[in-house]
Amino acid sequence: MKKILLSVGYFFILASLYAQDAVYVSPTGNDTYTGLSVGNPVATVSKALEIVKDKGIKQLNLLGGVYRIEQPIVLTPEFSGLKISGPGTISGGKPITGWKPYKKGIWQAIIPAAKDGIRSFRQIYVNGELRYRARTPNEGFFRVAGCPDGTPKTTGYQTHSQSFEFAPGDIRSDWKNLNDVEAVVYFFWLDNHLPIESVDKVKNTVKFKYKSSKTFTDGFSEDGARYFIENTFEALDEPGEWYLDKPKGILYYMPKEGEDMTKAEVIAPFAKELLRIEGDPANGKFTEDVELANVVFEHCNFDFPPGSVNNTQGSAEVSAAVNLINSKNCRFNSCSFTNLGTFAVDIKDGCSDNRVSNCLFHNLSAGAVRVNGGKAGSSPLTHTKNNLIMNNEISGYGMNYLSAVGILIQNSYGNRIIQNHIHNGFYTGISVGWIWGYGRSISRDNVIERNHIHHIGQGVLSDMGAIYTLGPAPGIVIRNNLIHDIDAYKYGGWGIYNDEGSTGILVEKNIVYNTKYAGYDMHYGKEITIRNNIFALGRIDQIRRQTGENHPSLYFENNIVYWKEGKLFEGDWKDRVYNYDSNPKQLQGVEYKRNFESNWNVFYNPNLKIDEVKFDGGSFSDWQKRGYDVNSIYSDPMFVDTDNFDFRLKPESPALKNGFEQIKLDGIPGVSITNKR
Numbered sequence: 001m002k003k004i005l006l007s008v009g010y011f012f013i014l015a016s017l018y019a020q021d022a023v024y025v026s027p028t029g030n031d032t033y034t035g036l037s038v039g040n041p042v043a044t045v046s047k048a049l050e051i052v053k054d055k056g057i058k059q060l061n062l063l064g065g066v067y068r069i070e071q072p073i074v075l076t077p078e079f080s081g082l083k084i085s086g087p088g089t090i091s092g093g094k095p096i097t098g099w100k101p102y103k104k105g106i107w108q109a110i111i112p113a114a115k116d117g118i119r120s121f122r123q124i125y126v127n128g129e130l131r132y133r134a135r136t137p138n139e140g141f142f143r144v145a146g147c148p149d150g151t152p153k154t155t156g157y158q159t160h161s162q163s164f165e166f167a168p169g170d171i172r173s174d175w176k177n178l179n180d181v182e183a184v185v186y187f188f189w190l191d192n193h194l195p196i197e198s199v200d201k202v203k204n205t206v207k208f209k210y211k212s213s214k215t216f217t218d219g220f221s222e223d224g225a226r227y228f229i230e231n232t233f234e235a236l237d238e239p240g241e242w243y244l245d246k247p248k249g250i251l252y253y254m255p256k257e258g259e260d261m262t263k264a265e266v267i268a269p270f271a272k273e274l275l276r277i278e279g280d281p282a283n284g285k286f287t288e289d290v291e292l293a294n295v296v297f298e299h300c301n302f303d304f305p306p307g308s309v310n311n312t313q314g315s316a317e318v319s320a321a322v323n324l325i326n327s328k329n330c331r332f333n334s335c336s337f338t339n340l341g342t343f344a345v346d347i348k349d350g351c352s353d354n355r356v357s358n359c360l361f362h363n364l365s366a367g368a369v370r371v372n373g374g375k376a377g378s379s380p381l382t383h384t385k386n387n388l389i390m391n392n393e394i395s396g397y398g399m400n401y402l403s404a405v406g407i408l409i410q411n412s413y414g415n416r417i418i419q420n421h422i423h424n425g426f427y428t429g430i431s432v433g434w435i436w437g438y439g440r441s442i443s444r445d446n447v448i449e450r451n452h453i454h455h456i457g458q459g460v461l462s463d464m465g466a467i468y469t470l471g472p473a474p475g476i477v478i479r480n481n482l483i484h485d486i487d488a489y490k491y492g493g494w495g496i497y498n499d500e501g502s503t504g505i506l507v508e509k510n511i512v513y514n515t516k517y518a519g520y521d522m523h524y525g526k527e528i529t530i531r532n533n534i535f536a537l538g539r540i541d542q543i544r545r546q547t548g549e550n551h552p553s554l555y556f557e558n559n560i561v562y563w564k565e566g567k568l569f570e571g572d573w574k575d576r577v578y579n580y581d582s583n584p585k586q587l588q589g590v591e592y593k594r595n596f597e598s599n600w601n602v603f604y605n606p607n608l609k610i611d612e613v614k615f616d617g618g619s620f621s622d623w624q625k626r627g628y629d630v631n632s633i634y635s636d637p638m639f640v641d642t643d644n645f646d647f648r649l650k651p652e653s654p655a656l657k658n659g660f661e662q663i664k665l666d667g668i669p670g671v672s673i674t675n676k677r
Contacts, residue, residue, distance in 0.1 A: 023048045023057055025088065027065035038063075045073055045090070053078060062088025062295060072273035077285040086294030086335075092271025092321070093299025093339075096124070096251060099261040106236060106254050107261045115249025121268045121301055122400060123341045123365060124242055124251075126259060130339065130363055130399060134243045135228050136235040141186070142170045144216045144224030148205065152220050157188070160211040164224070171206050173199035176233040179209075180246060186489070187225035188214055189427070189463040191402045192309045213311040219462055219490050269301035269341045272319065279326030281350055281381045291331040297321055298339045302365070314431055315404035318366040320346030324354055326381075331355045338362045341400065347371045347412075349382040357390045365400035367425075368392065372410035372434070376442040383442065386414040391669065394422045402426035402460055405468075406453075410434035413444045421669040422453045426460045428468045428497075429453035429483075435471030437501040438526075444504075445475035450667045455485045457516070462490040465497030465521065466512075472526075474504030482668050483512040483519075484645070494521040494544075495535065498528055505529070509663050511647050513537045518544035518570060519561075522554055529555045532661055534647050536562040541570035545596065548572040554596040560637045560655050561603050568603065573616040575626060594627065601632040602655045610634040633658060 022036075025048045029041035035051050042048050045067055048060050058081045066089045073090070075082065102108040113119035124131050146165030150156070175181055178196055183206065185192040194208040216225045229235065233243045233252070242253040251268075255261055274297050279286035300321035304310065308317055320343035324330060328351070337344035337359065343366040347354055350373065361368035369392075373384025389407055398404040406422040409415055409432040422429040430448055435441040453466040466483040469476060483495045493516030496507055502525035510533045512519035519535030522528060524547040535542055542563045545554060561568065576595040605613060613634070615623035624630050637660075638653040640646040647663070649656055656662070665671060 021057055022059035022061050023051045024061050024063060025067070026063040027067065045069065049073070049079070052082060058082050060084045062086050062090075064088060066091050068092075068094065069274065070271055072271065073275045075275070075277045075287055075290055077279055077287050079290060080286075080288040081290070083291045083293065084295060086296065089296035089298060090274050091267070091299045092269055092274050092301060093125070093267040094270045096266040096268055099253075099264075099266070102252060105239075106252050108253075109251045109266070111244070111249050111251055113249070114244060114246050114251070117246075119268075119270065120246065120303060121244070121270070121341070122303060123269060124253070125267045125299070125339050126253075126256075127265055128339065131240050131242055131253070133231045134233065134236040134238070134241040135184075135230045136232065137228060138238045141226035141228055142166065143226060144185075145204065147216050147224065149215065151215050151217050151222050153222055155215065157215050157217065157220055158213065159215050160213055161216050162211045163205055163207040164216040165203070165205050168204055171196075171199055171229060172234070173201045177245065177247060181232045182230045183208070183227050184230050185212065185216060185225050185227040186402070186460060187217065188219055189313060189403060189461050189492075190214065190311065191315075191461070192311065193230075193304060194309050208309075210307050210309050212309060267299055267339075269299040271299070272301050273323060274300050274321045276323045276325070277327045277330055278323075279328075279350065281326045286326050286328045286350070287330070288328045289330065290327070291333065292335055293333045294335065296336040296338070297344070298337070300340045300342045302342045310401055310403070313403070314408050314428070315366050315398070315401040316370070316408065316410070318343055318401055318404065320344060320370060322346065324348060324351050326350035327354060329353045332357070332359055334358045336360045336362075337364070337368070341365045343367050343370050343404070345369045347384060347387055349373050349384060351384045351387065353386050355388045355390070356392060357388065359392045361392060361394040362396050363399060364397045364404075366404035367397050367408055368394045368406050370405075370408040370410070371412045371415060373412050374442070375411045376440040384412040387412070388416050388418070389420060390416065390418045392420045393669070394420060395424050397425040398427055405429070405431045406456075407431070409443065409446060411442050413442055413446065416447045416449070417451065418447070419450045419667055419669055420452075422451060423455045423670075425456045426458055427456070428464045429456050429466045431468040431470070432476060433470035433473050433502070435501065438472060438503070439501070441472040443471065443473050443476075446473070446477075448476070448478045448481065450480045452482045452668050452670045453486075454483065457487045457493050459487045459489055461492075462488050463492045464488055465492065465494035467495070468497045468499060469502045469505060470499045471501045472503040476505045478505065478507045479509050480663070480665075480668070481510045482665060482671055483510065484514045486515045488516050491517065493517050495519040496521070498522045498525050501525060502528060506531075508532050509661070510534070511536075511663055511665075513645060513647070516540060518542055520544070521546070523547060524549055525553055527552050527555070529557070530559060531555070531557045532559065532663070534560045534562070534663060536560075536642075536647065538563055539566055541567040543568065544570040545573060546571045548574055548576050548595055550576050550595060552593065552595060556596070556598040556601065558600045558659055559602075560660060561601065562637060562639070562642070563605050564607055568605075568613060569616050598628045599631050600659055601629055602637050602658060602660065603632065603634050604636050606636065631658075
């Protein structure tokens with residue numbers, strides 16, 4: 001009797017898990033089945049969508065297993081209201097089999113489609129782990145030996161460059177399939193991927209098929225940039241490296257210790273896109289209310305189109321696996337995006353009120369989520385707005401395109417980026433805005449709140465920060481974020497970075513510590529309020545304003561700045577007074593206004609007495625005589641445990657008495673309430 005009851009109970013559990021009015025898919029199914037019950041699933045997602053469309057069903061269940069696709073799944077307005085539930089995996093990859101020993105620890109597999117020009121890829125995954133193309137040197141970099149196209153000093157750093165000199169032996173003209181070999185250059189805030197056109201072994205110069213947008217220098221210096229050579233057969237000498245000989249259609253791989261190539265699962269991405277949710281606004285139709293839950297997306301292929309070498313900031317020209325266009329109120333919940341050769345999710349023109357929440361993003365060649373739409377002045381139908389990116393784990397992004405951003409908001413407004421845990425990337429964690437300078441921008445009213453961003457940058461590129469803004473952005477709020485361990489190659493590695501033209505931004509109640517450069521940096525901007533933040537333990541400097549202008553730029557009030565090394569203030573803190581209504585040449589007798597304000601702050605360095613601290617080159621008293629920080633104090637803020645990065649304030653803290661409000665870490669992922677790492 002007990003067994004009968006258990007069986008009945010199991011039946012009812014299945015019934016509750018899988019609705020009767022649903023379509024079922026399974027890799028072990030058959031497309032001749034009805035697909036209308038767990039016991040009769042179809043085998044392919046394309047067949048399931050045919051049934052959904054034909055019968056008007058709004059639930060599609062992907063049963064466990066891998067669904068390999070060559071073309072993207074496309075959901076158009078007739079699929080509005082559809083819910084797709086996992087735990088199935090949608091993969092754009094193809095297994096590579098038939099491995100045989102080649103020589104010297106190298107194995108090979110035949111890929112006829114590569115010889116025919118049908119298949120090409122930049123990543124392979126062995127037993128679920130990313131493997132890189134063969135490179136030289138295996139560790140570190142070569143250095144550009146000379147820049148015949150120009151340098152920052154001779155032609156300006158934005159000179160388009162197509163060749164450089166190399167040290168003898170670093171690049172060879174006799175490499176196999178030379179035109180498939182690439183130089184990967186790390187400089188400024190970019191990683192260029194430059195296919196070689198020719199090598200002059202007499203002059204030791206290399207010419208590339210396409211131009212870089214910058215000089216091949218180590219940032220703004222006259223020294224040569226760092227680079228390595230990728231995708232050359234002769235460099236296949238390190239376990240975990242591979243090389244695809246396209247003309248012969250042969251893939252070579254040097255296994256890592258313990259990998260048995262007769263049993264290993266080797267996947268190479270094939271499909272260039274996995275899912276597209278696309279409306280038709282020209283006919284008044286959007287794709288709406290589509291939900292994907294507990295679905296895994298992996299293996300998506302990307303290659304640069306002719307002329308492209310990744311010149312765009314943030315690797316913005318890299319495509320995405322999942323694309324939303326003219327879609328409203330679509331949701332990704334508890335999905336996983338992993339082992340992708342692209343960005344993961346791209347929310348494009350005409351999208352609004354979409355949500356990406358509780359998702360895992362891991363091992364991405366580029367970034368996790370990108371949001372972009374029509375610019376200011378464009379058709380309202382192209383505007384992208386009011387999307388929510390919340391409670392996601394983003395770990396290991398920029399694995400191939402290091403300049404990629406974790407979450408990139410370009411031309412879009414009203415978005416909320418909340419409670420995301422972003423770490424182990426090589427460039428900026430969250431970036432908002434896409435207008436350089438003070439031009440008209442549509443990027444406004446975006447909220448960046450309660451995110452935890454740490455261990456990014458990793459000393460590879462320059463000019464980056466945990467949270468980055470660009471251009472006018474009225475109504476943007478950066479609040480209650482926890483930021484730490486941010487490192488850059490040369491300059492940068494800032495905590496919060498308001499770049500060119502940032503305007504109308506509120507930065508409050510953030511905790512920023514262990515940055516290479518300043519916890520807060522402003523390039524130039526207008527009316528940015530920085531209040532009630534903790535900026536601690538910058539290595540080189542603490543607060544930086546790069547450029548002062550004749551308008552209100554910065555209101556720095558009620559913050560705590562705590563440091564043990566480096567400068568307190570860096571950059572341009574000169575007094576500039578102005579009057580908006582007057583000609584600068586006729587300012588006599590008018591009321592002046594300061595171009596920045598600083599007051600009610602707490603400054604403290606436990607290793608320095610107050611008369612040893614420089615405030616813009618002078619003493620604290622001199623600084624106050626200039627009208628700054630007249631109500632600020634130099635005193636130990638009395639954190640609970642600075643050594644363990646617990647920045648709560650003790651009840652007797654002088655900062656509390658000076659009006660500072662305790663910063664709460666409630667809702668911030670990946671950290672305990674005691675602020676410890």
